[in-house]
Amino acid sequence: MFRQLTHHLTNGGAAVPSLEILSRHPQELVAYMEAYWERRNADRLEPALDSFRLPLRRGEVLTGFNDATLPGLFWDHLIYAYMIENTRIYEIFRRVLHEIRHGEKLGTPQDTATQNWLRSTEALFYSDPAPFLITNVSSHIRSDLRGSRRNAYQRMFGMDLNHGGDDGKPYPYVKAEAANSEFVTTFEELLREVWVGMTYVGASSSSNPTDDSKIAELAEKLRDMLQTRRLGGNLSREEFAFVSMMSWFHLTLEVPGSPIVRSLRAEAVGVENILFKIAERVGLPAHGLAKSFFDIADPISRLLIQIETGAYNTTAAVRALYDKSIPDSPEPDIRTIITHWTAITGHDVKARKVSAN
């Protein structure tokens, strides 16, 4: 959400640079998040959440949102937050704040922009937010935000994060009985079938084993399981809050001249290398495949958003998934997903299934 924000904000007619967003006042950032939720795309306007609107349309008063972005804004799919958090970015920045707030092991903040970033990050993502904010998903009922995120990932994808607590032990959290435990196998099956389609889409002198009806069936199965978890607006606020949180940290690493990166002297080429440098400074290793997690996050988010619309539930539509000659085809994104999914899971979805005769 924060990574898209620059396209929706104006300041006297000019776009607001992302670097500037990193130094904004925390109250302003909260207002952006509220306004973003308020202007969410019609696909996300669950009737059950209609009453979750801003009182007196406070979002318009507080922010400079460009109305040209209406009628609706998108934020990333929950899978984006899952992939980014798997790099261990949240825990690493937690250590950064811990060290800076308790001593000078990491040096002192270099400038005002760094101080602003520290203040906003601590206030927005490591504190209990005001209970009436849309992004507040913690309470006496669910006091552990890290556990709440794992709970959401388990319900939606049947997956836990790849790292435990700081002590290396599995992180305790509430596991739901109603969870999409078949997500991974179904998604991998879909990727495998789409890969067959990519391989044979240009074939002219061989039989073509592409099975469009199976692809459509798998896409529908994925749509059904993901939408079931969202019935009645379930998990929408959680998704928005967690995606916003992870996009803040992602943006922090991505933006050239990011104040905290400069302050920590962690400049490098590529977000994963910046994260590795910061991780080294605080003594908490990032995931070795962080680059794959960063690279897969955007395309897999887009693909799942579209699958949830039911766009590929018909045989006639699935060719778009593997035929890159169709304008705007997701084919290049799916190649990226297949490459990095294979790297991070160790499951080679390009390999044909072997069945016993």
Place this chain on the structure above:
Amino acid sequence: MAKPEQTASTAVATEAPYPQQPDFAKALGEAIVLALGDANSSRRNPPDPAATAAARQYGAIRRALRTHAEPAPAPPPTHTYKG
């Protein structure tokens, strides 16, 4: 007398004294694959409008989620070139 070397064909005959019945499931599977291949040969035709619409929807999602690193699409030209 030296025994003649066993060939592949004699080995099969030894192991299967009766003529093997055609493997119905295997034959059916091959027929389906061939039929599917024939059906898929129509892919060389233009894509179905449903596929084009799905790709267009994907493009719209991609543009809606473009990040700060991706510039906004160029605005349409406001004047025509007069040579």
